[in-house]
Amino acid sequence: MNRHDASTRYGTQYDPNNQQFLISGVMRPQIADELAPSLALLNEAIEHVRGVLYLDVKRLVQMNNTAFHAFARVILEACRSRPDLRFVIVTSSVVGWTTRKFGHLARIEPSVDVQEYDSDFYPGxxxxxxxxxxxxxxxxxxxxxxxxxxxxxxxxxxxxxxxxxxxxxxxxxxxxxxxxxxxxxxxxxxxxxxxxxxxxxxxxxxxxxxxxxxxxxxxxxxxxxxxxxxxxxxxxxxxxxxxxxxxxxxxxxxxxxxxxxxxxxxxxxxxxxxxxxxxxxxxxxxxxxxxxxxxxxxxxxxxxxxxxxxxxxxxxxxxxxxxxxxxxxxxxxxxxxxxxxxxxxxxxxxxxxxxxxxxxxxxxxxxxxxxxxxxxxxxxxxxxxxxxxxxx
The missing domain is CATH 3.40.50.150 (Vaccinia Virus protein VP39)
Known part of the structure; x- marks a missing residue:
């Protein structure tokens, strides 16, 4: 399942086999309603997943505060309504701001964990x-x-x-x-x-x-x-x-x-x-x-x-x-x-x-x-x- 918006150059996709929700591209909406299809897809993923939902933002080039707060709101609400569910947000050092920004969620919500994908990927x-x-x-x-x-x-x-x-x-x-x-x-x-x-x-x-x-x-x-x-x-x-x-x-x-x-x-x-x-x-x-x-x-x-x-x-x-x-x-x-x-x-x-x-x-x-x-x-x-x- 996926959503794509050519005008704002971002995409979202849910892979049920890997319980992974992917956000990529440039996400800079003026109002949160512009993200409605993607937020609906995330809610659908939350409804069906069990255990851990991976939120993959390794290819998220830009995300303004409107978009971040919209997604953060969905995640935090899910943590409160689904205490059985954990979120692992997968970031990359290449897009360093994602680790810092999503790290804020991990600090305020124990059910959210941020993992920098490439921190151990380049051993040499x-x-x-x-x-x-x-x-x-x-x-x-x-x-x-x-x-x-x-x-x-x-x-x-x-x-x-x-x-x-x-x-x-x-x-x-x-x-x-x-x-x-x-x-x-x-x-x-x-x-x-x-x-x-x-x-x-x-x-x-x-x-x-x-x-x-x-x-x-x-x-x-x-x-x-x-x-x-x-x-x-x-x-x-x-x-x-x-x-x-x-x-x-x-x-x-x-x-x-x-x-x-x-x-x-x-x-x-x-x-x-x-x-x-x-x-x-x-x-x-x-x-x-x-x-x-x-x-x-x-x-x-x-x-x-x-x-x-x-x-x-x-x-x-x-x-x-x-x-x-x-x-x-x-x-x-x-x-x-x-x-x-x-x-x-x-x-x-x-x-x-x-x-x-x-x-x-x-x-x-x-x-x-x-x-x-x-x-x-x-x-x-x-x-x-x-x-x-x-x-x-």
Whole structure:
């Protein structure tokens, strides 16, 4: 069941299977009577639901006081007439005012609870968005771009198309795409405010124009459906505990006939010579460490299955190896050193690993650096590329 008002650009919908009432869009009525159909739908949901009614406002962009008080009145009246019923209001940090505004109801009514949907959804973000990691992210993109610039056209990239780079991080990939392929439009979205602040700073300093940097939750984007020819999401599905939700959104914003392009790793396949045994042991442990924090840095070869399960056709998969031979070996060694500091430092300590384990863990990274810088050495970091076409 749903109601939609094109003039005020909002929608309401009730899903009886999940006992979920959804409010989305821009809700700014002049008088409460304008909301009568939606309020009637909410009352109907309250009448039929048992136990918990979820009020989902993750995509509620704006709501004026008239609308808020109208919905609050219905909720509070239901709490008094139905003491058996609980309300869980699901908000998002991307639309931060919803948590604050609906939090007022929770403070005055014990039967109302507010849950910020994405507060635990990005388990790895705190580890990876620190300012010290930014130079390494730039170096990683520089080394992967050496391969991706030739791979991308096989996965839907072309001049003059509309592109969305989701989980754009510090925005360096979007800059490279803009310079190389000159899209008609490029939106770069991320859930990390520090990363976006850095991206905007670089764009301003280097007079880079035309990239629409946007703060947003990749699992609940405030972007219209069916508007991008190519949607990219690089090295990101592997750090979400529910990648299928991200893919659902990537599918939604992609045009029919367009493609979604993802890259992910299989960290246990990082390699090096000499000292291969130590290196292999450490990267096997990296995979276990990320798994402890509900992340999957082994996702790369699984990309095909994820894309097919998400409904994509014509799924294409290939892989490439970033190595110490792709440019300056020291640049690759610097990446490994940064991995060591984050993985064997903050992450291993937070997991509670022993000093003995961390010492051996660090040794594998140091041996990987040794291999990268050795005049006869070889060090590699494998990346899986996959893309799928949204059915016409």
């Amino acid at each position: 973000q705190g580890f990876l968005e620190g300012g010290g990691f930014i130079p390494i992210l730039r170096t990683q993109t520089k080394l992967t771009w050496h391969h991706e610039r030739t791979i991308l056209p096989r996965h839907g990239m072309a001049h003059g198309i509309a592109i969305a780079d989701i989980c754009c991080g510090i925005g360096d990939f979007a800059v490279l795409v803009q310079k190389e392929f000159k899209p008609s439009r490029i939106v770069a979205l991320d859930h990390s405010r520090p990363s976006l602040a850095y991206a905007r700073k670089v764009a301003a300093e280097f007079d880079i124009r035309g990239i629409e940097y946007t703060y947003g939750d990749a699992s609940e984007m405030l972007l219209e459906a069916d508007q991008f020819d190519l949607v990219t999401c690089r090295h990101s599905l592997q750090i979400f505990n529910r990648p299928e939700l991200i893919l659902k959104e990537l599918y939604r914003i992609c045009k029919p006939g367009g493609r979604v392009y993802v890259t992910n790793e299989k960290n246990s396949h990082c390699l090096g010579e000499p000292r291969a045994e130590s290196i292999q042991w450490t990267y096997n442990e990296v995979a276990r460490l990320f798994s402890f924090f509900d992340m999957d840095v082994e996702l790369g070869p699984k990309s095909r299955r994820y894309l097919i399960d998400a409904g994509f056709d014509d799924v294409r998969v290939e892989s490439f190896m970033v190595t110490n031979l792709d440019g300056d070996p020291q640049a690759f060694a610097d990446i490994i050193a940064a991995w060591e500091e984050v993985y064997a430092g903050e992450m291993a300590e937070k997991r509670g690993d022993s000093a003995e384990f961390i010492e051996r863990f660090r040794q594998g990274f140091q041996d990987h650096i040794f291999a990268a810088l050795h005049p006869k050495g070889y060090a590699g970091w494998p990346i899986w590329v996959a893309s799928g076409q949204k059915p016409q």
